[in-house]
Each structure stands twice: as C-alpha cells, then as structure tokens.
Amino acid sequence: MSALATSGTVAASGYNFAYLDEQTKRMIRRAILKAIAIPGYQVPFASREMPMPYGWGTGGVQVTAAILGASDRLKVIDQGADDTTNAVSIRKFFEKTSGVATTTHTAEATIIQTRHRIPEKNLTADQVLVYQVPIPEPLRFLEPRETETRVMHALEDYGLMHVKLYEDIATHGHIATTYAYPVKVEDRYVMDPSPTPKFDNPKMNDCAALQLFGAGREKRIYALPPHTKVVSLDFDDHPFEPTKFDHACALCGATHTYLDEVITDDAGGRMFVCSDTDHCEERRAEGHRGALLGEAPAAIAGAAE
Amino acid sequence: MALARAFTDPVHGAQQTFRAVMNALARPGTLQPVDGLAEAPAPLSPVAGAIAVALADYETPLWLDAPLAAAPNVAAWLAFHTGARIITAPPQAAFALVADPAALPDLAGFALGSDIYPDRSTTLILQVADFAANTATSRLRLTGPGIKGHATLAVAGLPADIAERLAANQALFPRGVDLILAGPSAVAALPRTTRVTLVET
Numbered sequence: 001m002s003a004l005a006t007s008g009t010v011a012a013s014g015y016n017f018a019y020l021d022e023q024t025k026r027m028i029r030r031a032i033l034k035a036i037a038i039p040g041y042q043v044p045f046a047s048r049e050m051p052m053p054y055g056w057g058t059g060g061v062q063v064t065a066a067i068l069g070a071s072d073r074l075k076v077i078d079q080g081a082d083d084t085t086n087a088v089s090i091r092k093f094f095e096k097t098s099g100v101a102t103t104t105h106t107a108e109a110t111i112i113q114t115r116h117r118i119p120e121k122n123l124t125a126d127q128v129l130v131y132q133v134p135i136p137e138p139l140r141f142l143e144p145r146e147t148e149t150r151v152m153h154a155l156e157d158y159g160l161m162h163v164k165l166y167e168d169i170a171t172h173g174h175i176a177t178t179y180a181y182p183v184k185v186e187d188r189y190v191m192d193p194s195p196t197p198k199f200d201n202p203k204m205n206d207c208a209a210l211q212l213f214g215a216g217r218e219k220r221i222y223a224l225p226p227h228t229k230v231v232s233l234d235f236d237d238h239p240f241e242p243t244k245f246d247h248a249c250a251l252c253g254a255t256h257t258y259l260d261e262v263i264t265d266d267a268g269g270r271m272f273v274c275s276d277t278d279h280c281e282e283r284r285a286e287g288h289r290g291a292l293l294g295e296a297p298a299a300i301a302g303a304a305e
Numbered sequence: 306m307a308l309a310r311a312f313t314d315p316v317h318g319a320q321q322t323f324r325a326v327m328n329a330l331a332r333p334g335t336l337q338p339v340d341g342l343a344e345a346p347a348p349l350s351p352v353a354g355a356i357a358v359a360l361a362d363y364e365t366p367l368w369l370d371a372p373l374a375a376a377p378n379v380a381a382w383l384a385f386h387t388g389a390r391i392i393t394a395p396p397q398a399a400f401a402l403v404a405d406p407a408a409l410p411d412l413a414g415f416a417l418g419s420d421i422y423p424d425r426s427t428t429l430i431l432q433v434a435d436f437a438a439n440t441a442t443s444r445l446r447l448t449g450p451g452i453k454g455h456a457t458l459a460v461a462g463l464p465a466d467i468a469e470r471l472a473a474n475q476a477l478f479p480r481g482v483d484l485i486l487a488g489p490s491a492v493a494a495l496p497r498t499t500r501v502t503l504v505e506t
Contacts, residue, residue: 225451
C-alpha cells in the first residue's frame with residue numbers, strides 16, 4: 001500500500017469521543033496510572049464489551065480510547081503491517097468515533113497501537129506504544145488458577161518459568177520459545193510481552209516511549225514506563241538470543257529487520273519481506289533495493305520511484 | 306449555595322488533564338502543564354481540582370486533609386462534579402487530596418495495597434506551592450523506572466523529611482502509595498518506584 005496520512009477526519013455523530021463513555025475512560029485511566037506505578041504488574045480492570053470480538057484487540061482498543069486526545073495522530077499495525085484487516089478496521093474505528101488524524105508513518109505517530117510487533121524505527125519520548133494482548137499472564141499455561149498465579153507473582157516465585165525454559169533446552173537443545181518470550185521487569189515482575197517475536201524483546205528494554213498493554217478478554221492492563229529495565233529470561237550457559245535471519249528482505253534488502261516468509265507459488269517458491277511495512281517502504285524510497293523488487297508489481301516497485 | 310463549574314469541555318478537558326498526569330507518572334521529575342479549573346473552591350487549587358474531576362467518580366472514595374475538609378464548598382463541589390464519596394478514614398481512600406503538604410500525614414496510614422493486589426492503594430494529590438528552583442524547599446534527586454540516568458525536581462511546600470518518608474514507601478514495593486504533585490500550572494509525580502534522595506544545597 002502507498003503511505004497515507006490524514007490530517008483529521010470527521011467523526012460520525014452519535015458517539016462519545018473515541019467511543020467509550022467517560023466513566024469507563026476514567027476507570028481505564030486509573031488502571032493505567034497504577035500500571036505505570038507498578039511496572040510489569042497486571043492491573044485488573046472492568047473491560048467493556050466492544051463492537052468487535054475478543055481476540056481482535058479489544059484490550060488495546062480500550063487503552064487507546066482512554067488515552068487518545070484530539071491532537072493525537074494514531075498509527076495501527078498488525079504484525080508490523082498497516083494494511084492488514086485488524087489494523088485497517090481499528091484505524092477506521094478511531095477515525096469514525098474520534099476523528100483524530102491517522103498515519104502509517106511511525107515517526108509521525110503519537111500513539112501506535114500494535115498487534116504483535118514493535119516498529120523497527122526507534123520510538124521517541126513523544127510516543128506511546130499500545131499492545132493488544134491475548135493472554136497477559138506469563139504463568140497461565142504453567143498454572144491455570146488465577147488465585148495461584150497471583151500468589152506466585154506476590155512471592156516472586158518464578159521457578160516454574162525457569163523449569164519451562166529448561167525443559168525447552170532438555171528437549172530441543174536450546175530455548176525453543178520464539179514469541180511471547182517471558183521478560184523480567186526491573187528485577188521484579190515476570191511479564192508476558194504479548195505474542196511479539198522474541199526478535200523484538202531487546203527493543204522493550206530502556207525504550208524511550210511509554211509502553212501500555214491491554215488485554216480485553218482477560219481484563220488486565222500493564223505497563224512499562226520509559227527507560228525501564230526489561231530482561232529476557234535465560235540461563236548463563238544458554239543466554240537469550242534474538243531471532244536471526246539468513247535472508248535479506250526481498251523488497252528493500254534489509255538484513256536487520258524482522259522478516260515474514262511469503263509463499264509465492266505452488267512449486268516451493270518463497271520470499272522474505274520486512275514485516276514492518278512502513279519501514280520497508282521508507283527504505284525503498286531511500287533507494288534500497290531488494291533482490292526481487294525489479295519483479296514486483298508497479299504498485300510496490302513504484303514506491304521507490 | 307451556587308456551585309462553580311468544572312471543565313468547560315468535560316471530554317477533552319479530562320483527557321488532557323489525565324494525559325498530563327500519565328506523562329508525569331511515566332516520567333518522574335518532569336513537569337507536565339495542566340490547565341487548572343479556576344473555579345475550584347479555595348483552598349482546593351485549580352490544578353488539584355482538575356485532576357480530581359478528571360480521575361475521581363462514584364468508584365473512588367476521596368479523603369481530604371484538614372484545610373480542605375474544613376471548607377464545606379470543597380466537599381460540595383467535588384461531590385457534585387465527581388459523584389465521589391468523601392470519607393474520613395485514610396486506608397479507604399482511592400485518592401487523597403492534600404492542600405497543606407507540610408502537614409502531610411504518615412504515608413503508611415493510607416491504603417498501601419496488598420502483595421497480591423498492590424494496585425489497591427491510595428494515590429495522593431499534593432498541592433505544592435511551586436516547582437521553581439529559586440524558591441524550592443526540597444531539591445530531590447530521582448532515579449528509577451521512567452528516568453534515564455537520574456532526574457532532579459525542585460519543589461516548594463513538601464515536608465522536610467519527604468525523602469525519608471518516600472524511602473520508607475519505596476521499600477514497600479510493590480506495595481505503596483503514589484504521589485501526584487499539583488503545582489500552580491503543572492503537575493509532577495513520584496510513583497512508588499522512584500528512589501528519592503535529598504540534594505544538599
């Protein structure tokens with residue numbers, strides 16, 4: 001898709017600004033403030049039913065609606081892309097209910113709502129990153145009872161998580177967890193970074209932007225203030241390693257980005273492209289050319305102009 | 306008794322005030338500008354009044370310190386604009402409004418949350434005189450989440466032993482109270498994670 005930036009749309013009548021009623025916003029705002037004061041701790045909140053199903057980002061949408069102001073510029077990404085269903089529908093939802101300006105350019109956005117990626121471009125102090133979270137509890141698949149996981153967090157009892165990572169090593173020879181890779185926040189709370197690829201984990205540490213996490217179905221909000229220490233769990237003899245790729249992006253030639261594998265025919269053909277569409281477009285506009293860019297349709301290859 | 310107004314534009318006024326408080330808590334030591342509510346009844350300050358109206362409602366019991374509790378207009382204005390119950394027992398307070406922070410009560414007397422639910426703690430809103438360096442009575446050096454390296458905050462109006470009190474509060478982590486400092490035109494915050502030391506002058 002070609003980059004787009006609107007300078008404010010006209011909100012549909014009949015909605016309160018950003019859809020939620022004011023009492024709901026206050027309740028969510030109070031949860032956000034406590035989440036910021038206790039980094040990595042999951043604050044319960046009275047999640048509302050939204051006009052989209054659970055699993056479509058209702059937690060992130062509620063957090064965004066609670067912090068959004070008329071002068072904000074919103075970017076929404078789904079697995080790094082601005083043009084996939086979830087991103088497009090959430091962006092349109094806020095255009096319709098709030099009339100705020102939207103953008104696909106990472107650098108222009110003041111609020112970025114994301115499903116499972118952190119943009120490649122470094123975030124700034126003027127930005128807020130809002131994550132859509134399906135399962136906020138990192139211990140949930142190890143201990144199904146909420147009463148127990150609450151106590152485990154209270155006692156800082158995270159031995160079970162290390163056993164899980166150790167079992168990865170015993171079975172596979174290495175830590176096989178590649179997404180939703182658990183992190184420890186400020187040496188206290190173990191936190192689920194949402195199903196972002198572990199490639200993105202290092203970007204959470206000492207990030208200049210405020211990071212907010214919303215889980216709608218599970219009714220939890222948590223946060224990482226800027227410049228917070230976020231460490232991926234590992235062992236001395238099996239240190240954490242971000243995912244590395246053997247390929248370069250077929251469109252922009254990048255070798256430092258997170259790549260998606262795209263099947264191109266039914267004869268085993270495939271290509272690897274940047275998952276962050278805005279970053280890839282920007283690189284092509286700067287003249288970077290990947291191996292397959294010459295064969296790409298004009299709509300994509302033309303972006304380099 | 307005629308009641309004064311609150312936000313002219315309740316939706317965006319509350320959002321802008323909240324966002325300033327959010328940024329202040331996310332970046333301890335920074336000053337975030339807030340348009341106060343000029344009509345807040347004295348001794349409630351315009352900025353503290355704006356924060357209370359932006360964040361409090363029927364779910365959040367409010368505690369008032371002695372000067373605020375002594376002014377019936379304050380309780381009536383807050384009750385009308387927020388719907389919050391005004392309570393007298395500090396451990397039940399979601400928010401505590403303090404007009405005279407020099408006489409700040411013991412922080413441990415407020416709700417500190419539990420180890421399992423540390424979020425169930427009081428947020429204190431302290432009306433401070435000023436953040437100007439030349440009139441400051443406390444110069445604080447801050448480290449912790451939200452701060453790159455360290456930050457400094459000059460405040461007029463806090464008790465002399467504020468650093469010891471905040472250290473005791475910080476030692477309770479993850480339990481503890483969070484402080485929002487409401488100045489004449491801006492807000493700063495000291496969440497429970499912030500480590501505070503007094504800078505000798």
